[in-house]
Amino acid sequence: METEGLLARLRAAEPQALPVSTLLTHESLQPREMRMVPFRDQGRVEARSDEHVGHMRLVLEAGQGVELEALLVADVDGVHLVVDGHHRLSAYRRAHRSTIPCRVQTMTMSRAVILSKLVNCGDRALEMHAEQRRDAAWQYLAAITNRGAMELPSGKSLRTMAGLFGIGKDTVRSMLRQLPKVDPKGWSETAYDPGTGFPRWRYVREGKGGWHDMRAEIDMEQMTQHQAEKLAKKLATLMDKATPEVVRRALQMLEIEAVMEAGSPDRQAFEFETSEATDF
Numbered sequence: 001m002e003t004e005g006l007l008a009r010l011r012a013a014e015p016q017a018l019p020v021s022t023l024l025t026h027e028s029l030q031p032r033e034m035r036m037v038p039f040r041d042q043g044r045v046e047a048r049s050d051e052h053v054g055h056m057r058l059v060l061e062a063g064q065g066v067e068l069e070a071l072l073v074a075d076v077d078g079v080h081l082v083v084d085g086h087h088r089l090s091a092y093r094r095a096h097r098s099t100i101p102c103r104v105q106t107m108t109m110s111r112a113v114i115l116s117k118l119v120n121c122g123d124r125a126l127e128m129h130a131e132q133r134r135d136a137a138w139q140y141l142a143a144i145t146n147r148g149a150m151e152l153p154s155g156k157s158l159r160t161m162a163g164l165f166g167i168g169k170d171t172v173r174s175m176l177r178q179l180p181k182v183d184p185k186g187w188s189e190t191a192y193d194p195g196t197g198f199p200r201w202r203y204v205r206e207g208k209g210g211w212h213d214m215r216a217e218i219d220m221e222q223m224t225q226h227q228a229e230k231l232a233k234k235l236a237t238l239m240d241k242a243t244p245e246v247v248r249r250a251l252q253m254l255e256i257e258a259v260m261e262a263g264s265p266d267r268q269a270f271e272f273e274t275s276e277a278t279d280f
Contacts, residue, residue, distance in 0.1 A: 041236075137167055
């Protein structure tokens with residue numbers, strides 16, 4: 001069954017009230033991956049997400065008879081996995097509701113993964129970031145073309161694909177050209193979509209670079225990278241409130257201070273002592 005047909009059947013399913021406690025989420029079914037969002041935008045995206053859930057919670061708390069749009073749920077081997085409605089599920093949990101309306105369809109996990117790429121990119125109360133939409137389109141195109149081994153299926157075109165995901169036709173064309181060139185082997189775990197096992201569009205587009213080499217990194221380096229990403233996100237949020245000139249000067253001041261600190265005798269002595277203390 002084509003993904004669009006499966007989605008149509010799921011949306012047409014009769015809503016049923018399911019216990020909130022029985023619904024599960026899985027990272028493979030969540031295309032709103034924050035790592036796909038540039039650091040400068042992550043603060044705004046997270047704030048909008050929290051605000052969206054908070055608003056829905058207030059609506060639910062207005063009365064026990066109030067319900068939100070039914071979630072789309074995949075029945076995978078008897079387990080109910082949320083395909084569409086992660087924010088709504090959070091709102092129901094925060095409102096301490098015991099049941100939630102859901103439309104359910106039995107399917108395989110692989111079908112659910114591809115379906116989640118498509119369903120979140122339409123007209124949404126909370127729109128996905130452009131980078132997230134592009135990655136969803138990339139993974140979807142990889143699935144329907146067998147990772148570039150086949151042409152687009154009959155009835156699908158650059159225009160229809162662009163319309164489904166809210167991206168440009170030129171972007172779709174670029175993805176189709178790139179797909180046959182991608183060797184899915186040799187990438188870092190970080191670069192893969194957890195559901196498809198295929199490298200994400202952002203990393204493919206920008207080249208392997210450090211992402212390819214990350215497989216050889218030690219745990220400490222991975223921790224440093226993680227902490228650097230968190231700090232970059234915080235800095236980006238602060239810089240968004242300042243003028244470009246203020247940002248430039250602030251970064252320049254920090255750079256000068258870091259260089260001076262690294263070259264100071266006290267700092268060098270400290271690094272020497274700590275390195276000796278941890279040398280086994």
